[in-house]
Amino acid sequence: MTPEELQGYCLTKPGAWLDEPWEGDIVAKVADKIFAFTGASSVGVKCGADREEADEWLLQYPGDAAKMAYLGRSGWNTLRMGGAIPDDEIRDAIDASYELVVAKLPKSKRPAAKPDRS
Template sequence: MNIETLREYCLSKPGAQESFPFGNETLVFKVGGKAFALAAIDSHPLSVNLKCDPEKAIQLREAYESVRPGYHMNKTHWNTVLSTGEIRDSLLREWIDDSYELVRKSLPKAVREQLI
């Protein structure tokens, strides 16, 4: 997956918005004002931080060399995924979906209802 494909997929989520709150190097995708994905614009391979259930985060790190504790993030709840070819794009999309849903579910009910 490349940055353009990642951007297109993240922005296809209901209520998703993009911004550069940390400078021009890091593209942040949010829903309801909370981040669900952060991508390094110029990294090769593509590097993306995704929110993850803590138990699943550990399992993914053990199963894939390209999955690491979240860079500059809470290591319990975030993974950094390197798009080196080890991870299929379809699997990366599933992890983006999981991240989005974890964040969406944490939003107040009134905000969640506006996303439909």
């Protein structure tokens, strides 16, 4: 998965938008909250409600998942792209991060779900 594909996938989420809060660092947000830190070779996502849940990624992918600096204690991990973690699992991690962040938003700031067209 390329950084552009990663960012494009993040933008498929309802209410998602890209921001550059720090020069050269692109993040995906919903409302005013970050749900993915996008990078050239990795993505930072909320991998669980707490550190214990997020540690499952570290156990499964010890060379490609790491506790995120500063945010790690809150369940955020950095997942390396192009390694042992399949792209579909990275997309699943983005989905889960988005859902965890949206669940914490006040109802007034939660985006409307896209209609199901199936």
